[in-house]
Amino acid sequence: MSRRKIEAAVIKIFHTIGLLFFIFSVAFPFYWMIVASLKPLIVLAMNPLDLWLDPAELTLKAYQDIWIQFKFGRYFANSIYVSALTVFLTVAFATLAAYSIARLRFRGRTFLSRSILIIYMFPAIVIAVPLYALYTKLELRNNLHGLVLVYLAQTLPVAIYMLHSYFKTVPLDLEAAGLVDGCTRLEVIWRITIPLSLPAMASVALYTFMIAWNEFLFAFLFLDSPSKFTLSRGIMQIADNINVSQQLLMAGAVIATAPIIIIFLVLERHLVKGLTAGSIR
Amino acid sequence: MKKKNSDISQNNISLQPREHSPDRQPTAASREQRLAYFLLGPPCLIVTALVLFPVLWNIWLAFHKVRLLDLRRFHWWEMETTVKNFVKIFTHYDFWPALKATLIYTTGGTMLALLMGLAAALMVHSRFRGRSLVRGAFLIPYIAPVVAVAFAWRFILDPRGVLMTSLVDSGILQQPLDLLGQRPWAMISLIAFEGWRYFPFDFLFILARLQAIPHVLYEAATMDGATPLQKFFYVTLPQLKLVLATLFLLRFMWTFNKFDDAFLVTRGTGGTRVITIKVYDFLIGEFNIGAGAAMALVLFTVLGLLLFLYFRWVMPRAEVE
Known part of the structure; x- marks a missing residue:
């Protein structure tokens, strides 16, 4: 394989990985902000790694409290x-x-x-x-x-x-x-x-x-x-x-x-x- | 009707050849001048009162012993000029560490943001599906309110937060690290935040410059048998040199004088007490306006030097380009 082809292949891999990394790091804090605002504190404290939004345990109470109280x-x-x-x-x-x-x-x-x-x-x-x-x-x-x-x-x-x-x-x-x-x-x-x-x-x-x-x-x-x-x-x-x-x-x-x-x-x-x-x- | 005609020519003075008697022209020109001053009045007044005057007054304050309580009934003509404020800030146990922290923070933050911006621009420059979506998404850290994202980062980096928990759980770390309050981690976190928040700014300008590079250059390089990496180093990078230098200087000035980020993300702990935080400490913590002003004057002097560099050295080249 020529040097040009190898370089092109390497760049392509880095391109994909880099893009995914950037998208993840840009989005994560915002995603986390939303998750942390919707999950009750106890649920989040017990399992801080569970970042899925499970409709059953979500609550808008924080928004209600902060808006009014x-x-x-x-x-x-x-x-x-x-x-x-x-x-x-x-x-x-x-x-x-x-x-x-x-x-x-x-x-x-x-x-x-x-x-x-x-x-x-x-x-x-x-x-x-x-x-x-x-x-x-x-x-x-x-x-x-x-x-x-x-x-x-x-x-x-x-x-x-x-x-x-x-x-x-x-x-x-x-x-x-x-x-x-x-x-x-x-x-x-x-x-x-x-x-x-x-x-x-x-x-x-x-x-x-x-x-x-x-x-x-x-x-x-x-x-x-x-x-x-x-x-x-x-x-x-x-x-x-x-x-x-x-x-x-x-x-x-x-x-x-x-x-x-x-x-x-x-x-x-x-x-x-x-x-x-x-x-x- | 005749009167109207002459009116028009007066208004027209800068647009069309003058045809009327010369003795009327000064009036028209001065009327235009008066209108200009009238229209420029409000912004000039606001900027003078709230930027230029404060800057000058800051110099005065720095050379006087003023505390917040004195302000309500102080008479400036009764005050003595003193350099005690400068003696105080320069001999303060925290001054040199603060200066060092500021330099590390500024250099690190500016470099990281620039490198991330360059990487992001290069990635978005090539075509792929969802490219315009990604381009928009990359700007979001810069657009969100600093208070909101700073607190999100604080919670994520907390020793009991999601990052440390996952690192400990997966066995990479034995003990959670205090990323926000311990040397050198606090500074690293702060610089990471700085890169994350401000790379979009560099990204935008670098991307715009990338898209303006003539395609012929790449075609010629391909004809000469250049590999992709050679094209980057011998075609792309030289074309980006000027925008990179400009962005570095500009962002360096702004980061050097930045208060919000260090104050919100690390609260000045763990070796991140930068000079801007010290300005705040003197002002709000000690109600010592004189010392705060003296500290701000130090910042302002450095800014002045950098601005001079920018206008002397970078701007003329940018205009030639």
Whole structure:
């Protein structure tokens, strides 16, 4: 056998094994999360290796308890509120700002389009200490709108960057035609640029939703009273409670994970675009 | 009607040749400029107030003795400048171990994620049934909330959890290991988590780059009698060099400053107390804002150096490509 054939055969074997290994390691923690949330603690403790879902011993009690007793219904609503508001404001502000950078002439334009990305590189922990001090001083902590403001500061730079590079690809002729027809700039944005850019805006919206929904550090630092908790903060709270079982905690984890995964599966294409566009170009 | 016409030309200034009297043009240009500033206003305000100002204030805080309780009624002009915060953090018994842990964690996590991303991209690049499904599934660790997956990992890696039970039951281990709290296992677990959670990010970019490699290169290599491995080393890898370098630097910066993962997965135990956790400890554990700020400033300085490298060295090359 030639060297080429041997190599091809070996690669094929590694390919199959590797693929199975990756699929298993990616899926297992999620599968385990679901199993652990559905099986009663005693069953799981007696036999931690039995990971089959036997319909006879499954129970939704953990979900019921955590939703009502541990107020995850409230946390879920807070998470939805914070994420939706962040998405709406990000898309609205970023669209207008990105249009300005892509199309309007003003002093500081080059500087601005270059410096957006740097802001996006600033990691959360570096600004966490001064923000904590600032929010304490202004008494903005423990306030969902204060949290939304922080999220906006994180999402706007990326969103503007993504949208401005997309807007540049919208044909100038169409906008010129709009202006000749007597539209103002804002009308041009509303009637021409936005309808042509809906896919890019969907990517931005999804990407922003993902960031806001998953965010942990600021929610953990800022939110103090349970009525204000988001899901990430709520899970942290019950994890510190020794009376809470693993089953409850995993039910909480599933509640936090399911919406974002479902959205992802439905709109995968857009999110992938958002992830790739958001980072380097 | 005439008025409307002149209006249009003003709006048009950047799109069409100017035809009207020159004395009107400054107004049109300045109107466009004013609109731009108006539209850019809200994002600039938010970013200035919540990113740029905090970064500057952080420097000020690092050089002053500030505790949380002082904040409500402190007057900045009455405070003395001091380097005590830096003396405190650099002589803290935990500083050098924390720095070492941060470097191990960052290098290990970044490398593992990059290698896993490369492997995954190479596997998904070739055609097979269910390929698009697998591609989507590979992104899920990156998309799920970090709190949720961190706790799932904690339970799986627990000494009484599913992994240790199966290893002991099958006779591979005599005693269960404490993978989350013992050296060196805690760091290994953390790095494994880092690879698992962030390989999708590298995977996406590497896959995109793989798909952009011109097919002619492979055809030429085949004509020359190259074996699959030779094709990988002499065709694929050189084409990926730039994206790999970029991803490494980018992810290195982010991992270096990452707090969530180490805080949630190992809680800083077993040699995983990285610098970001120390920032948190000073801030929340001791309510010592000054020391926290000084610690964050150390991180920020390193980040600044890496950013400089990125914009000087990697970005220009990426744009040429």
